[in-house]
Amino acid sequence: MTIRDARPADVATILQLIHDLAIYEKEPDAVRNTPEQLHQALFGPAPSVFAQVAESDDAIQGFALWFLNYSTWEGVNGIYLEDLYVRPDARGEGHGKALLQNLARIAAERGYARVEWSVLNWNEPSISFYDSLGAFPQDEWTTYRLTGPALTAVANGTAT
Template sequence: MTITIRPATPDDTATIMRFVRELAEFEREPEAVTATDAAMHAALFGAHPAAEAVIAAQDGVSVGMAVFFHNFSTWTGVRGLYLEDLYVTPAARGAGAGRALLQHLAGIALDRGCARFEWAVLDWNVRAIEFYRKVGAQPMDDWTTQRVTGEALRTLAGRG
């Protein structure tokens, strides 16, 4: 079985959204997905893309994806690559698609002069954490993610 990685195209929007919904199910938050196909299409392929995506295919069938974007480090003075979502269908796990996606993104990071390649993982996802350790990822245990959404975001902006 051959794994190939290619840039996503507008025709992949429905597949990407299916993968996003499957990932949300796996992460126990299916109701959290509010994105539509149209919103994802605009975010990835519109006039001002917010992110990029690549598709993993096994023998020509789409089995996974990675959605990523650039961030910036004031400490290094250069941008980094942030992996928002990595997903491989359950049937294709263990065949190398996840590693191929990460390897491809690491290559993009190097090609674009990025100093870092980062992502977050749920602390209960032991299988993913073990996989990430095997590819050389190190935990950032001293840091915690902070988030402001919904009404708290509106209040913080003085619009609540």
């Protein structure tokens, strides 16, 4: 197995894995991302996200897509892991663990304060996996999101 930075030639495969993840997360029609958008985000003049892939048997078996966040308390960046996904037939072979170890190594080498992510409450296999690594939930925090009409209303100053 090899963990390496994503390359432009990997975009189509990563996007397919993103679609596979959406199916796994019971949102099969939610992905609007295009190859052009993903390529721009990863490899454009000002990349806003980063990705590593896990390869074995000359094929990408999984990926981690992440971006930087910032801790105002710590005064340093951290990594926010947006997506971690391993093909079902490659699970249990260490790809997910290797991808997370690589992110932890990047964070440690760069002096980042943390690696964090969200997991769906029903996703027991992933929760067990994360627990086994020593990760812990942030139970005192609730994720909020503005999207669609609510986002537009706030942006326009018309929210109630």
